[in-house]
Amino acid sequence: MTTSTKKTSKTDSARILRRIRSHLGDQPLPSVSLVAVTSRDPFRILISTMISLRTRDEVTLAATDRLFAQAETPQAIAALPEEAIANSIYPAGFYRTKAHNIREVARIVSEEYHGSVPQTVEKLIALPGVGRKTANLVLGLGYGIAAICVDTHVHRIANRLGWVETRTPDATEAALEKILPAEWWIAVNELLVLHGQQVCTPQSPLCSRCPVEGDCRQVGVTRRR
Ligand code: SF4
Structure with missing residues (x-):
């Protein structure tokens, strides 16, 4: 030492x-890195990172797969009932709160950003349930922006x-x-x-x-x- x-x-x-x-x-790899490597999709990385908070890696991966098997795009996820999102991501920690935030994030990305996840930390942390940790992971893994x-x-x-x-x-x-x-x-x-x-x-x-x-x-x- x-x-x-x-x-x-x-x-x-x-x-x-x-x-x-x-x-x-x-x-x-950690769960969100795996999602990044396999999907290359900033929206899926964002949602997977939201699911991953206070949740084990294997639960995050399975929950992300179940949700995206139901709906893949921001517009399609925003159209799901909140209950359906909650059921898909259960047993992720705080799954009801996350379901509410995921639906709202999907709506905002769809309506305000034409379906593309924003590429600045300021715009990302303005989304519900998204803090600097999530924002920087999405910028790095989703867009290759140093963060x-x-x-x-x-x-x-x-x-x-x-x-x-x-x-x-x-x-x-x-x-x-x-x-x-x-x-x-x-x-x-x-x-x-x-x-x-x-x-x-x-x-x-x-x-x-x-x-x-x-x-x-x-x-x-x-x-x-
Ligand atoms: S990095 Fe962690 S495990 Fe390694 S020597 Fe330092 S305290 Fe110990």
């Missing part, structure tokens, strides 16, 4: 991410590594923009989600098996394996 408080350089952060990527090898999606894993690991000293995901996003080369902005989410699920877990991370243990300041880590 390094105790230095030296600011992380873009060269260092890229090297650490390369090592994490190499350690992960050919892992199954950092900071979820709970990215926020936790960036702080443990000592890359940032932040209390909120929004602050982490702003801090990461300064120390991550732009070519890693999209990939960092997928890499740290998988690393956070398998190695740098919320409780008692597996530091003894971590490929970047020598570069990690382990900030706030009191129990480790």
Whole structure:
């Protein structure tokens, strides 16, 4: 473990991410990344990301497939009864609230954006149930626009590594923009989600098996394996 408080350089952060990527090898992708790779459809990525909040990956994938088997376009989903959307995405967490928001998002995209998901964070976060995390994931995976999606894993690991000293995901996003080369902005989410699920877990991370243990300041880590 390094105790230095030296600011992380873009060269260092890229090297650490390369090592994490190499350690992960050919892992199954997180659910929304899988949807992105298989569909290349920003609308499906947006809806899948909304479903994924507080929901396990396998539930998200199945729920997305059931919903899009019923209706594929924003116009068609907006025409579904809210109850039908809720039944399709059950047992995703908060499925009734999500069903309401999904129908409304589909209506707005259909009526106000001619069926195309908007391509700016400002327009995306104006949609119901869409925050910066979802907006940035859609921009990155849906449109290839460099944007950092900071979820709970990215926020936790960036702080443990000592890359940032932040209390909120929004602050982490702003801090990461300064120390991550732009070519890693999209990939960092997928890499740290998988690393956070398998190695740098919320409780008692597996530091003894971590490929970047020598570069990690382990900030706030009191129990480790
Ligand atoms: S597992 Fe341990 S060493 Fe690896 S990134 Fe997390 S806190 Fe750092």
